[in-house]
Amino acid sequence: MRTVRRLLYRDILSSFTLVMAGFLALFFFVDFIDDLDRFQRLGLGVGLALWSCVLKLPGRFYELMPIAVLIGTIFSLARLAQSSEFTILRTGGLGPQRALGLLSTLALVFAVLAFVVGDFVTPWADKQAQLLKSSSTGVSNAAGAWMKDRDGDFSYAVHVGRARTNGTMEDVLIFEFDAKGAMATRLTAKNATVDASGRWQMNDVRLMQWTRTPTPLSAQAAAAPDHKDPAVSQDKLSDNPTVRELLLPTYTWQSQLPAGVVTAAVQPTWNMSTLELYRYTRHLSSQEQSSAQPEIQFWRKAFYPFACMVMVALALPFAYLHFRSGGISVKVFGGIMLGISFVVLNAIAGHLGLLRDWTPWLVASAPSLFYLGISMAAFYWLVRYR
Template sequence: MHTVRKLIYSTVIKHVFGVTLAFSALFFFIDFVDEIRKYGAIDSLISCLYMQGQHFYDIFPIGLLIGSILALAGMARTSEFTILRTGGLGPGRALSLLGVLGVSAAVLMVAVGNSVVPWTEQQLTLHKAQIGQRGTLKLGGSGTWLRERRDAPGDASRTITVNVGSAVSDVEFGAVRIFEFDEQGRLQRRLFAQEARIRPLGGGVSAQGSIWQLKGVQETVWLSHEQQIDEQTVRAGARLVRETQLASMDWQSSLTPLVVSASVLPPETMSTFALWRYTEHLASNAQAAQRYEIEFWKKSFYPLVCLVMVALALPYAYLHARSGGMSLKIFGGVMVGISFVLANHISSHLGLLNDWEPWLAAAAPSVLYLLLSMSAFAWLVRYR
């Protein structure tokens, strides 16, 4: 059985590696042609190298499907798999052998999606910030917005809205505006800082709070009636404003570097842990979190895609080359795999539009296609 396992695994891995490498080279060429129009050759090359992390995460399941189909169909065409079946390789054993391969690929996807992809996307963001204007990355026309609610014991509740205009690194940001509202929704305080550096309280990504070290601060405070009395500046029907210029100041917040970085990067490039933390933050501040919840469950179920792809390829080992149409059948299998990828992407958008349960929108395509592949496999074993 060791020889059988070595034969099947080496054949499948060789084809999967070749297909994935070909797709990676194609995407690298397309990215380089696009980047060279905006940056120099060296900067474009570095950017394309960082992009390969996300590309590998996206194309590996398709490469696994196509490589597995080519390997198993080739073994069926040369009668190698028929000889293995004659030697005692039953359907259950063949399914378990490829299942181990699928689980190994799923573990690889977990590692890549939660470590390699976030790191490469972060480095890509920093690299583009360094070669961009003034070394910063603009976050769209209006920047990115965050919100937190503070309910201090013995104090009135406050709602705080933070706008970040640009990013220098994962802990350094520019053009930061902070708005503090009272429980009636009236603006009480506004801070504008040219630069902000976030330092987590207690250290580590799991910190529950942070200190924002603001530089070049302009503070605007709308005085309450009691404050006006204290300063003897009461005017009928007027709210006076006090403005202060500060070189620097510390502002404590529950918005950690992880939360701020998550709001900057697209949800597709975040790790599972970062998505979970960010959805918790959005839910606790009464913000819409369904998009990130769907992405969290999609990323959690994404490793199952590898099992689905291997299961879709398994029936090709039981086809007979003499019946003809092998090339057409292989093409059909590739199209089924591509349709699965499309369904996986469309399902998340449909779930967002129709307000489906996030876990259901993420898991439905995988479960459906897994049942489809197992049904095809059982039919071939029974009738062919």
């Protein structure tokens, strides 16, 4: 059995490597042509364009993982069936259950590889690519976002205009509302940083207070040493004597928004790991905000490694087809089209689930379970009747 395992694993892995290398080379060439033109317009060199394309490869690998597993496994098993090697293995004692067990172990290896690349390698590479672009062009890739926070009876609406890859947030705007929903404080800051505990350190702050009653923001402002400097604070003369404006060089605000939640809010969901998506969806739910889109993305990310196992299951019936009479190209092409239909259905299901407000985990798992059922039914029929 060790010899059989070595034969199958080596053949499937070599086919998968060949297919993945071909896909990556193709996408690398397309990305390089696109980045070369864009980087040259910005006055940057060819080396930066090459490095940018290299940093995109982990993301391409992650996206192409299921389809490469399917094509590589189909090609390997169909070739073994055509040369009658798989028939010899069956005659030597490789029964259907044992073959299914061997390929399940290999499918689990593919799933673990997809999880590691998707949750660790790809986010790191994407952040490095964004850092490369922002440092070269001075433009941040992360767009702004609105967030909600609550501290006792007070609620906050927080907006970040831009977020740079080094963790600095620019054009920060914070509205504070009291228990009755009336605005108590308006704060703007040129830039800010936030640590893991939710402490915001802001610079060039403009703080406006609409009440004389101390609030969490105004109480902190009153206790700050900077408020005693008449050069940085002044009473605003207006018809409303309760309005006060403070100009502060630095300001610290303790919130319930840690750095991970802020980063998750300003960056694309596809660029986040499974854990970051989970924390972000929990935060949205706790603040009574809509979390349908990131929750569907979380479950799709969580079930994505399972798609590799489904691809191996789809390829298994091809080992039991008879290819000696010809037609191997048509059958392999049909299997590849089946795998592509799985990828398309998986993408469509996410949009339908968002429009119809379906259960997120069911939307993410339904395509995989459906195609797994198809593959197992085909496998049973071929073994039982063919």
